[in-house]
Amino acid sequence: MTRHLFWALIFLAITGCNGPDEEIIIPSREVVDTGIYDLDDVESGGENSSSLFCSPVPVDNGFSCWDLAVDVSISCHYDSLFNRYGDGWTGADATYSTTLPDGRRFWLFGDTFLGTVNPDGSRPGGNPLINNSVVIEKGKSFKTLHGGTKEAPRAFLEPSNAEHWYWPNDPTVYGNELHVLLSRMGRSGTGGMWDFHLVSTDLAIFSLPDLELISLEVKEPGDDVYWGAAVMEDDEYTYIYGIKDEGLNKFVSIARAEDGDISGDWQFFDGTAWTDEPNGHTVRDGTSNQFSVFKSESTYYLMTQKIVFSPELLLFSSSTPTGPWTNQKTLYCTPELGGNIFTYNAFVHPELSRDGDLFITYNVNSFEFGDLFTDVRNYRPRFIRVQNWQ
Numbered sequence: 001m002t003r004h005l006f007w008a009l010i011f012l013a014i015t016g017c018n019g020p021d022e023e024i025i026i027p028s029r030e031v032v033d034t035g036i037y038d039l040d041d042v043e044s045g046g047e048n049s050s051s052l053f054c055s056p057v058p059v060d061n062g063f064s065c066w067d068l069a070v071d072v073s074i075s076c077h078y079d080s081l082f083n084r085y086g087d088g089w090t091g092a093d094a095t096y097s098t099t100l101p102d103g104r105r106f107w108l109f110g111d112t113f114l115g116t117v118n119p120d121g122s123r124p125g126g127n128p129l130i131n132n133s134v135v136i137e138k139g140k141s142f143k144t145l146h147g148g149t150k151e152a153p154r155a156f157l158e159p160s161n162a163e164h165w166y167w168p169n170d171p172t173v174y175g176n177e178l179h180v181l182l183s184r185m186g187r188s189g190t191g192g193m194w195d196f197h198l199v200s201t202d203l204a205i206f207s208l209p210d211l212e213l214i215s216l217e218v219k220e221p222g223d224d225v226y227w228g229a230a231v232m233e234d235d236e237y238t239y240i241y242g243i244k245d246e247g248l249n250k251f252v253s254i255a256r257a258e259d260g261d262i263s264g265d266w267q268f269f270d271g272t273a274w275t276d277e278p279n280g281h282t283v284r285d286g287t288s289n290q291f292s293v294f295k296s297e298s299t300y301y302l303m304t305q306k307i308v309f310s311p312e313l314l315l316f317s318s319s320t321p322t323g324p325w326t327n328q329k330t331l332y333c334t335p336e337l338g339g340n341i342f343t344y345n346a347f348v349h350p351e352l353s354r355d356g357d358l359f360i361t362y363n364v365n366s367f368e369f370g371d372l373f374t375d376v377r378n379y380r381p382r383f384i385r386v387q388n389w390q
Helices: 002-011 038-045 077-082
Strands: 071-074 096-099 105-111 133-140 141-145 164-174 177-186 197-207 212-220 226-233 239-246 247-257 266-268 292-296 299-305 313-316 326-333 343-346 358-366 382-387
Touching: 038 096, 071 212, 096 164, 105 164, 164 197, 177 212, 177 226, 197 226, 247 313, 292 343, 299 343, 299 358, 326 358, 326 382
Parallel strands: 164 226
Antiparallel strands: 071 382, 096 105, 105 133, 133 141, 164 177, 177 197, 197 212, 226 239, 239 247, 247 266, 292 299, 299 313, 313 326, 343 358, 358 382
């Protein structure tokens, strides 16, 4: 469901470009985002900067939806930073991030609205919609990166095959490179709203710090596992977690790459050992299309939004990166859920977590496509901090 459902809602709204599959399309990296929090206005103390550095807002657990020991606050700071009205990013999902070696933050989004927002918070009907985008955060400045031009924007990354597109996955830094796993999607030929399927998992490699695309190639040709739903860097290996859809349920598979280089050979967990070829083994079900695995001291944690269309954010723990995952705890319940509005694909951002808390994002969307134009907040991520979660 989740981003698959959203693609069904907007399927005919996005087109590709023609060309041979092996051709690499270089993103233009057009800088278009002047937003309401542009650097000059914030530094001058302009009217649009008043809420930029606001304090977290505690959330009342009035219905005891989540664990009573857990404290949650809204990150007013990041809610404000992403409260943008033009010329670039105005709404998206996926909401992955990583910190680059020079301190900049690389935000990676799925289906993205560009353009402007009306004064009443509605979205103009002609705004561009692309399959993926990047926002570079540097101090108080934000820059939206995409392909094409400002007048005719395209996705930041796209295959040259007109029938394929990319949805992004969890990025990771390896030395002076940025590695981004991508789900290459295509049409299944069945027609109708659900006419799409996974083609392959591809890997884009960028040089740092200039973010020039070095290579873009197929990493895993299989069409059954969405590899890169979560990526966790550990001491000797980087672990790549994938999702396999079976009806409404989601199953997790695990691969690993030595020394953090996911462009190298992968090994795949079969339940007891690691094999050189995918083996179809899954370690758990009930996990959303996008989730997190992270390590705190010697314990591994998996955080996922409960399926299907539940407001609950669940945390599990394990002594190993492969599970089993136990000790379920509810961290939060998203308040936006109701009517046509749903929330999905919550994600922990370790690089933004501090003082023992967890920095978590989740996405907001609607079953009614028109709601995304009535109020831009119906298609923007939310940002929270969770304390006392262990």
